[in-house]
Amino acid sequence: MKNRKKIKVSEIVPFAAFVVLFVFFTIVSKGRMVSAYSLKMLLEQSILTIVTACGVLFVVAQGSIDLSVGVNVAMSGVIGMHIAAVTGVGWLMVPCCMLVGLLIGLLNGFLVSKCHVPSFTLSIAMLIGLRGIVNYIQTIIGIEYVPASMQFITGSACRIIAFVVIALIVAFVFEFTRVGRYSQAIGENETTARFVGVPVSRMKILAFALSGLLAGIGAVFSVATVGGTTMTMGAFLEMKVAMAIFFGGVLVTGGSSARFYKVLLGSLSITVIVYGLSLIGMSDSQISESVEGGLLLVILFITILTNRGKKGWTKDEPEPAARLKNPTE
Amino acid sequence: MAENILEIRGLNKHFGPTHANKNVDFTVKKGEIHGLIGENGSGKSTLLSQIAGLYRRDSGEMFVDGVPYDPANPIDANRHGISMVMQELGVVGNLPAGVNVFLGRTGQFSRFGIVNMRKMRREAQAQFEKWDLDVPPLNQMTDGMMIESRKMIELARALSVDPQLLLLDEVTQSLSLNNRRKLYELIRKFKDMGRSVIVITHDIEEMVEITDTITVLRDGAVIGSVNSQETSPDEIRMMMVGREISGDYYRADMTPTYGENVVLEVSDLTVPHELEEVSFTVHEGEILGFCGLSDSGIHAVGRAVYGLSKPTRGRVFLKANGVELTSPTTALNNNVGYVPKDRDNEALMIRASIRDNFCLPSLTELKGPVGYLRPGKLKKLAADMVDSLSVKCTGIAQTMDALSGGNKQKVNFGRWLAKDLKLLILDCPTRGVDVGVKAYIYSLMNEAKAKGIATILISDELTEVLGMADRLLVMKDGRVTRTISRGEDFTEQTVIGVMI
Numbered sequence: 001m002k003n004r005k006k007i008k009v010s011e012i013v014p015f016a017a018f019v020v021l022f023v024f025f026t027i028v029s030k031g032r033m034v035s036a037y038s039l040k041m042l043l044e045q046s047i048l049t050i051v052t053a054c055g056v057l058f059v060v061a062q063g064s065i066d067l068s069v070g071v072n073v074a075m076s077g078v079i080g081m082h083i084a085a086v087t088g089v090g091w092l093m094v095p096c097c098m099l100v101g102l103l104i105g106l107l108n109g110f111l112v113s114k115c116h117v118p119s120f121t122l123s124i125a126m127l128i129g130l131r132g133i134v135n136y137i138q139t140i141i142g143i144e145y146v147p148a149s150m151q152f153i154t155g156s157a158c159r160i161i162a163f164v165v166i167a168l169i170v171a172f173v174f175e176f177t178r179v180g181r182y183s184q185a186i187g188e189n190e191t192t193a194r195f196v197g198v199p200v201s202r203m204k205i206l207a208f209a210l211s212g213l214l215a216g217i218g219a220v221f222s223v224a225t226v227g228g229t230t231m232t233m234g235a236f237l238e239m240k241v242a243m244a245i246f247f248g249g250v251l252v253t254g255g256s257s258a259r260f261y262k263v264l265l266g267s268l269s270i271t272v273i274v275y276g277l278s279l280i281g282m283s284d285s286q287i288s289e290s291v292e293g294g295l296l297l298v299i300l301f302i303t304i305l306t307n308r309g310k311k312g313w314t315k316d317e318p319e320p321a322a323r324l325k326n327p328t329e
Numbered sequence: 330m331a332e333n334i335l336e337i338r339g340l341n342k343h344f345g346p347t348h349a350n351k352n353v354d355f356t357v358k359k360g361e362i363h364g365l366i367g368e369n370g371s372g373k374s375t376l377l378s379q380i381a382g383l384y385r386r387d388s389g390e391m392f393v394d395g396v397p398y399d400p401a402n403p404i405d406a407n408r409h410g411i412s413m414v415m416q417e418l419g420v421v422g423n424l425p426a427g428v429n430v431f432l433g434r435t436g437q438f439s440r441f442g443i444v445n446m447r448k449m450r451r452e453a454q455a456q457f458e459k460w461d462l463d464v465p466p467l468n469q470m471t472d473g474m475m476i477e478s479r480k481m482i483e484l485a486r487a488l489s490v491d492p493q494l495l496l497l498d499e500v501t502q503s504l505s506l507n508n509r510r511k512l513y514e515l516i517r518k519f520k521d522m523g524r525s526v527i528v529i530t531h532d533i534e535e536m537v538e539i540t541d542t543i544t545v546l547r548d549g550a551v552i553g554s555v556n557s558q559e560t561s562p563d564e565i566r567m568m569m570v571g572r573e574i575s576g577d578y579y580r581a582d583m584t585p586t587y588g589e590n591v592v593l594e595v596s597d598l599t600v601p602h603e604l605e606e607v608s609f610t611v612h613e614g615e616i617l618g619f620c621g622l623s624d625s626g627i628h629a630v631g632r633a634v635y636g637l638s639k640p641t642r643g644r645v646f647l648k649a650n651g652v653e654l655t656s657p658t659t660a661l662n663n664n665v666g667y668v669p670k671d672r673d674n675e676a677l678m679i680r681a682s683i684r685d686n687f688c689l690p691s692l693t694e695l696k697g698p699v700g701y702l703r704p705g706k707l708k709k710l711a712a713d714m715v716d717s718l719s720v721k722c723t724g725i726a727q728t729m730d731a732l733s734g735g736n737k738q739k740v741n742f743g744r745w746l747a748k749d750l751k752l753l754i755l756d757c758p759t760r761g762v763d764v765g766v767k768a769y770i771y772s773l774m775n776e777a778k779a780k781g782i783a784t785i786l787i788s789d790e791l792t793e794v795l796g797m798a799d800r801l802l803v804m805k806d807g808r809v810t811r812t813i814s815r816g817e818d819f820t821e822q823t824v825i826g827v828m829i
Binding site: 178185189196199256 | 635637656657658660661662667669674675676677678679680681682685688689690692693696699700701702703704
């Protein structure tokens with residue numbers, strides 16, 4: 001049986017990027033990067049990005065994008081915490097955050113799949129609109145703190161355990177069930193998926209629902225980390241998530257390039273950059289942001305270059321337009 | 330002055346791994362009507378496309394009127410007095426018919442960048458009248474028109490450059506009888522004027538009648554040229570197919586054989602603009618053929634049965650499972666398979682691996698507890714299929730786009746055979762594959778038939794349907810016009826008569 005597995009260059013890029021970044025900052029910070037404290041910080045700082053990105057992964061695999069996750073985290077967090085505060089039942093914050101996140105996700109999914117609104121435009125509209133509503137709510141109810149009965153979630157052990165469980169579940173669903181496979185198929189070619197019998201619109205709603213649900217869970221992590229809601233909750237998180245996914249080597253078109261490990265690697269890589277820059281004393285300067293941006297550009301460029309052979313058409317093949325005309329007949 | 334309007338020597342053309350034209354030598358005399366014939370995928374259209382400047386050749390020489398010729402694009406070819414009417418539609422749908430006639434050459438009607446539409450329309454009308462063709466409504470957008478009118482507009486466009494050499498790629502098949510006659514008349518006029526025409530048509534009788542010389546292509550190579558007066562349709566057919574596979578290419582028996590149980594029952598199926606009250610049944614182990622002209626609705630039948638279009642009336646009932654098929658997902662979950670016509674755009678994930686393409690329809694069967702898809706299982710299914718279908722590839726992780734058309738089709742067809750099917754819908758299953766794979770696909774169809782799978786075979790190739798089907802439904806304008814059983818009146822002449 002011919003089953004030689006060729007390792008593609010494009011698959012190595014995210015690994016290489018992570019290793020290079022890690023080694024670079026270890027050297028520049030004179031070894032402080034590899035201390036137990038630093039490693040723990042790295043993981044903790046990545047958690048929110050990874051959890052949220054886990055949901056967005058399903059959407060990106062289908063060739064769409066969800067830019068509303070940042071504001072979703074804020075909305076779910078604010079409402080979930082408020083319900084817990086008003087009712088006085090502390091644990092209610094967790095299911096409430098998840099429920100609000102899920103509802104926003106379902107709305108996104110419904111609009112994208114049934115009303116055929118492009119996901120990019122839709123989620124930007126959501127991002128702007130919902131942010132306004134969240135700000136309005138927050139000016140009325142103000143900042144709220146994690147209820148006393150729920151203080152245990154602010155401990156890092158609890159958060160790390162919860163994170164590992166969530167990551168394992170998502171990894172399983174994405175890599176080893178039909179949900180992930182069908183999402184990849186939709187990203188590869190939506191027409192094909194529909195013609196085979198993949199329930200395309202149901203899968204789209206599901207992907208956005210998962211994205212919303214995990215943003216809701218992200219909201220719990222967010223308040224647990226800070227100890228309560230803040231006015232800037234989830235701000236720019238959607239950009240961080242998108243950056244992590246594409247940094248990890250997932251193509252904008254999704255499909256089989258979307259893999260769970262890439263989300264982990266991408267998220268860790270960008271945390272290494274942010275944390276590494278702060279270690280060497282560049283955290284406050286504007287330089288750190290421009291360095292982040294520059295590095296993202298470089299990685300994306302390499303990813304696209306190494307994928308070109310796979311994505312484009314080679315010279316001796318007719319171009320797609322000509323191919324449609326069926327030249328061999 | 331040279332005696333030949335066109336001379337081609339040692340021309341080669343590749344599309345990826347496909348060698349579409351192999352060392353082609355081809356000559357057209359002045360005042361000659363030259364027929365080009367061969368099976369699908371034999372390279373006829375590719376050859377014409379290179380003459381018309383749509384593709385560049387890889388190697389070889391071309392001479393027009395004795396002068397070396399290498400057109401950069403179709404407009405350049407027009408300047409050399411060569412124009413073509415393409416097989417697939419080549420009009421811009423949201424432009425009026427009159428503009429389509431002068432597409433790419435509207436500059437001659439413009440002053441200071443403003444196009445004089447009235448003048449252009451007048452000129453377009455003059456073209457139709459000059460060649461004695463019916464004038465279509467020139468103000469109307471072409472996408473609202475019937476396929477036949479659009480073909481005539483393309484013809485007028487080709488004629489408007491006043492060509493010395495006119496290339497017609499399967500034009501007659503989309504024309505009705507009266508327009509066909511007009512086209513024959515036009516071809517004769519060309520001959521009388523000392524000009525030349527190259528004609529591609531699948532209708533061998535028609536070809537023998539209207540041409541002076543016929544050149545046969547097979548697998549991209551020229552098999553030979555014959556004088557139309559001295560040949561017979563049988564001789565040409567033999568040249569087309571070749572000796573080696575004429576024996577068991579199609580089914581040998583001439584009687585319908587199928588089980589008693591009805592698998593699928595379609596009644597009064599109506600889809601706006603596509604189907605009108607179509608009813609039929611398919612039995613266990615039956616191959617039900619569908620044939621008709623391009624806009625007859627045969628392809629729409631496949632889509633509608635698989636639930637891809639929304640019928641306004643009627644129903645598709647899978648009697649074998651007692652369910653109504655309303656969506657592709659219902660069909661997929663009820664042991665129905667569908668092989669669409671457009672392999673690259675509708676059937677396959679071209680950038681994904683062979684494994685993913687093989688497994689996609691079978692994921693529901695492969696899943697274990699809590700939906701777990703064990704990677705080993707997926708791998709095994711794909712590897713087994715690659716072996717049993719002998720797909721030529723470097724491994725199951727290879728991406729689809731590296732495969733040749735025939736091997737792609739093996740994946741497209743074969744992946745359904747991994748399932749326990751009740752009904753299989755095939756839309757042009759041998760489109761653009763070479764003769765060897767073609768024969769193999771027919772043998773797979775016979776195997777499926779023997780297993781009791783009901784098959785709907787939709788095809789543009791009449792010989793294929795006649796060769797394989799137990800019963801044959803002829804369609805026209807979205808309606809079934811006649812049902813013929815195998816052995817009854819199963820000839821091309823009868824079917825063509827009903828089709829037109």
